[in-house]
Amino acid sequence: MAIFILEDKCIGCKLCLKSCPFDAIEMVGKKAVITDKCVACGACLEACKFEAIIKEESGKEKKDLTQYKNVWVFAEQRQGKIMPVAIELLGEGRKLANEIGVKLCAVLLGNKVEGLAKELTQYGADTVYLAEHELLDKYTTDGYTKVISDMIEALKPEIVLMGATHIGRDLAPRVAARVDTGLTADCTKLEIDPEDKKLLQTRPAFGGNIMATIVCQNHRPQMSTVRPGVMDKAKKVENGAGEIVPFSVVLEKDHIRTEVLEIVKADKQQVALEEAEIIVAGGRGLGKAEGFALLKKLADKLGGVVGASRATVDAGWIDHDHQVGQTGKTVKPRIYIACGISGAIQHIAGMQSSDVIIAINKNPGAPIFQVADYGIVGDLYDVVPALVDALDRVDD
Ligand code: FAD
Numbered sequence: 001m002a003i004f005i006l007e008d009k010c011i012g013c014k015l016c017l018k019s020c021p022f023d024a025i026e027m028v029g030k031k032a033v034i035t036d037k038c039v040a041c042g043a044c045l046e047a048c049k050f051e052a053i054i055k056e057e058s059g060k061e062k063k064d065l066t067q068y069k070n071v072w073v074f075a076e077q078r079q080g081k082i083m084p085v086a087i088e089l090l091g092e093g094r095k096l097a098n099e100i101g102v103k104l105c106a107v108l109l110g111n112k113v114e115g116l117a118k119e120l121t122q123y124g125a126d127t128v129y130l131a132e133h134e135l136l137d138k139y140t141t142d143g144y145t146k147v148i149s150d151m152i153e154a155l156k157p158e159i160v161l162m163g164a165t166h167i168g169r170d171l172a173p174r175v176a177a178r179v180d181t182g183l184t185a186d187c188t189k190l191e192i193d194p195e196d197k198k199l200l201q202t203r204p205a206f207g208g209n210i211m212a213t214i215v216c217q218n219h220r221p222q223m224s225t226v227r228p229g230v231m232d233k234a235k236k237v238e239n240g241a242g243e244i245v246p247f248s249v250v251l252e253k254d255h256i257r258t259e260v261l262e263i264v265k266a267d268k269q270q271v272a273l274e275e276a277e278i279i280v281a282g283g284r285g286l287g288k289a290e291g292f293a294l295l296k297k298l299a300d301k302l303g304g305v306v307g308a309s310r311a312t313v314d315a316g317w318i319d320h321d322h323q324v325g326q327t328g329k330t331v332k333p334r335i336y337i338a339c340g341i342s343g344a345i346q347h348i349a350g351m352q353s354s355d356v357i358i359a360i361n362k363n364p365g366a367p368i369f370q371v372a373d374y375g376i377v378g379d380l381y382d383v384v385p386a387l388v389d390a391l392d393r394v395d396d
Pocket of ligand 1: 282283284285286308309310311312323324325326327328329339340341342343344345346347350360361362363366378379380381
C-alpha cells in the first residue's frame with residue numbers, strides 16, 4: 001500500500017498535516033508531500049476534504065472509478081423461480097438508481113431461465129443481463145462467482161445488491177474479493193449521499209447495540225447484501241419496457257471444484273415468517289414451551305404464524321426457524337403481536353418495520369412499548385385467551 005497526493009486537487013489547506021500521527025506529511029510550496037515516514041495508515045485520507053489523497057494497493061492497477069455506472073441486483077432464482085428478496089432489491093435498487101440518475105439492471109444466471117428475464121423487467125429492471133449455461137443449472141460457488149465476477153469486470157456496475165440468503169451470503173464475499181472491492185453484509189438501510197452520490201450502507205454493529213453506516217470510498221462496485229423482508233417489494237407492471245442482454249459465459253467444468261449430486265430439501269416444514277401478514281410472537285414471558293400452543297391458537301384464528309424471541313429458542317421451547325431478530329429472521333408483517341417479549345434491541349431489529357405492532361406485557365416499563373402502536377399491560381395468559389374468545393364470537 002502507498003499513499004499519494006493528487007497535486008491538482010491539493011489546495012494546501014494543511015488538514016492532512018494535523019491528522020498524520022507520524023508527522024509524515026510536509027508542505028513543499030503550497031502542496032502537501034508524503035515523506036518516507038509514512039506507514040500508509042490512511043488517517044490523512046479521511047482528513048482531506050478535497051479527495052486529494054489516495055491509497056493505492058501495490059501491484060494492483062488503480063481502477064478508474066468514474067467508469068462504474070448503474071445499479072445491479074442479483075436476481076437469485078431457484079428451480080426457475082425468482083426469490084422474493086430479488087423483487088425487494090429491485091424496489092430498493094430503483095430508488096437508488098433514480099437518485100444517482102443511472103439504470104437499474106438485474107443479473108440473472110441459470111440454465112434455460114430466459115423466461116424469468118421478462119418477469120424482471122416487469123419489476124422495473126431497465127436491463128436484464130442474462131447469463132445462461134448448462135453449468136449454471138444448479139448453484140455452485142465457483143461457477144456463479146466466476147460468471148458474476150466476469151460480468152462485473154466487463155460491464156462495471158457502480159452498485160451491486162444481493163439478498164442475504166444462504167446463496168447470497170456464500171456468493172457476495174467471494175465476488176467482492178475476486179473483483180477487489182468491499183462488501184457490507186446484512187444492511188438494513190441503503191441511501192445515496194446527496195453530495196457525492198456514494199452509497200451509504202447501514203447495518204447493526206457491535207452486537208446490534210449501534211447502527212454503523214459504511215461507505216466504500218476507493219473501490220468499485222459498492223457491494224451490499226440485504227436480508228429478505230427488509231425492503232419493500234417492487235410493484236409489478238404488465239408491460240415492462242426493459243431490454244434483455246445476453247452475456248456470453250466462459251465457463252468450463254474445471255472452473256467448478258464441486259459437483260452437486262442432489263438437492264435434498266429439509267423435511268421440517270419451513271416457517272414462512274418473512275412472507276406472513278400476521279405474526280403472533282412469544283417471549284420468555286410465556287414461562288414454558290407449552291405457552292406457544294396458546295399463541296398458535298391466536299395465530300390460527302388470525303390466519304398468521306408464530307414467531308419467537310431468542311430467549312425462547314435458547315430455552316429449547318421452539319425451533320430457531322421461528323426466531324425473529326438480528327440473529328433470526330427480519331419480518332415486515334401487517335400486524336406483529338409481541339406477547340411477553342421485553343423488546344431488546346436485537347429483537348426490535350427484526351420486527352420494527354411491521355405495519356402495526358401490538359405488545360402484551362406485564363411490565364408497563366418494558367421497552368417493547370416504545371415501538372408498539374398499541375400496548376396492553378397485563379398477563380398474556382389473561383389477554384391472549386380473551387382475544388381468542390373475542391375472535392370466536394366474531395366467527396359465530
Ligand atoms: P426477556 O427479556 O426476559 O423478556 C420477557 C418479558 O416478558 C419481560 O418484559 C416481562 O415483563 C414479560 N413477561 C413475563 N411474564 C409475563 C406474562 N405472564 N405476561 C406478559 N408479559 C410477561 N433476541 C431476539 O429476540 N432475537 C434475536 O435475533 C437476537 N439476537 C441476538 C444477538 C446478539 C448478538 C445478542 C447479544 C442477543 C440477541 N438476542 C436476540 C437476545 C436479546 O438481547 C434478548 O435477550 C432477548 O430478545 C430477550 O427475549 P425476551 O424478550 O423473550 O425475554
